[in-house]
Amino acid sequence: MALSNDEILAGLAELITDETGIAAEEVALEKSFTDDLDIDSISMMTIVVNAEEKFGVTIPDDEVKNLKTVGDAVTFITNAQD
C-alpha cells in the first residue's frame, strides 16, 4: 500500500537526520535542501540512495537535480510509488 505524503515526509526526515544530524522537525516541505538545510551534493546522493531503499522507488541521477525542496522529493516519491 502506498504511503501517505506525511509518512513519506517523516521517513525522509529520518534519513536526513541520520545523514546530517539536522533535527527532524526542521525538515518541512518548503525547505530547500541546499539553501535552507545546507545539505551538500554528496549527502544529498546518500539520502537519495537510502530513500530508494526505504520507499522501494528508483530516483535516477538526472532527476536528483530537480529535487530542490523537501516537497519536490516527497512528490517524486509519491508518484514513483504508483
Next chain:
Amino acid sequence: MTATTHPALRQSKGPAHTRILAYGAARGELAVDNDALVGPIDSSDEWIQQRTGIITRMRAEHDTNAIDLAIAAGAEAIATAGIDPALIDLVIVATISNPSQTPSVAAIVSDRVGANPAAAYDINAACAGYAYAVAQADALIRGGAATYALVIGTEKLSDIVDPTDRSISFLLGDGAGAALIGPSEFPGISTTVWGSDGSKSDTIGMTGTLTQFRDGETEWPTLRQEGQTVFRWAVWEMAKVAKRALEEAGVEASDLAAFIPHQANMRIIDQFAKQLKLPDTVKIARDIETTGNTSAASIPLASHRLLKENPELSGGLALQIGFGAGLVFGAQVVVLP
C-alpha cells in the same frame, strides 16, 4: 579425427603463486593547501575539507613529469625488495599522464631502473589502472610470460586541471606508486574482479581532444566529472564489486588487516567502509588527506604510507579497489609485503 601434422608447441607455465614483494612511492614536491586553490572556485578551506577530506595535495614542479615520478617510485620498490633489476622482465605502467602519446612511460622507466630489455607497456584504466596492472602482472607471471614484474601507477594530473572547475580539479595531486611483484610460496594476489561500463563514459573525462585544441575549437583540455553520479556509482556499485572480490578471494571482511580503496574523496572512502561493514580492526587507508587524488597512483601510494606508518600490517590481507573514468573498476585482495 585428424592427426596432428605439426610438432607440438611448447607453451609457458609459471609458478603457482605470486605476491607483492615491496612498494615504492614518489609524491610531487609541492604541498598545495586549500587556501591556494579557493580563489578561482569562490570557495574556502572548510568547504573543500568538508566535501573531500583533503587538507593538502602534493603536486609536482613544472619540470617534473609522470616519467620522473615513476622512475623514483620504481627504483624504491626494487631497492626495498632487494631484487636485481636485471631480473625484472616486465614493466607495466598505469597512467593517463604520459607527456606524449608515444613512446610509453614504461619503456623509458624500464631502462632507467635497470630493467632494460624487459617487456614494457602502458595501460589506461584511469583510477583502476593499478588494480588492472596488478591483475596483469599476476596472470603473466603465473602463466610463465614473466618472472618479476614492476607495476607502477603514475600521474601528473596538475597539467590537466582547470583552476575554475568545482567538480574535480581541486581534488587532484601528482605522484607515483610502485609495486614489485614476483613468484611466491603462498597465494599473495587473489582473483581480480574487474570490468567496465562505457555507457557512463561521459561522467568522468576530458573537456576536449588535443586535435580540437590544435584547431582552436577548445581550451586546453582538462578533467571533469559529474560528482553526484560518480559518487553513487563509486560507493554503492563498487561496494558490490568489493564484496565479490572478497568472495572470489575466499575471505571475509573480518579477515582483512587493511582496506585500500582508490583515494578519490574521503567521503567516498567513509561511505564505502560503512557499506562494507568493515570491523574496527581493519585499517583504512586515508592518504588522500595530504596527497590528494592521484588516480592510478593512489592505491600504491596509500599502501606504501599505510605500511610505513603501521609496519605490523605486513603479512596481513588488504582489499584494494580502483574505480574511475571509463567507467572501469578492478579489485583484489593482496598479502601486504
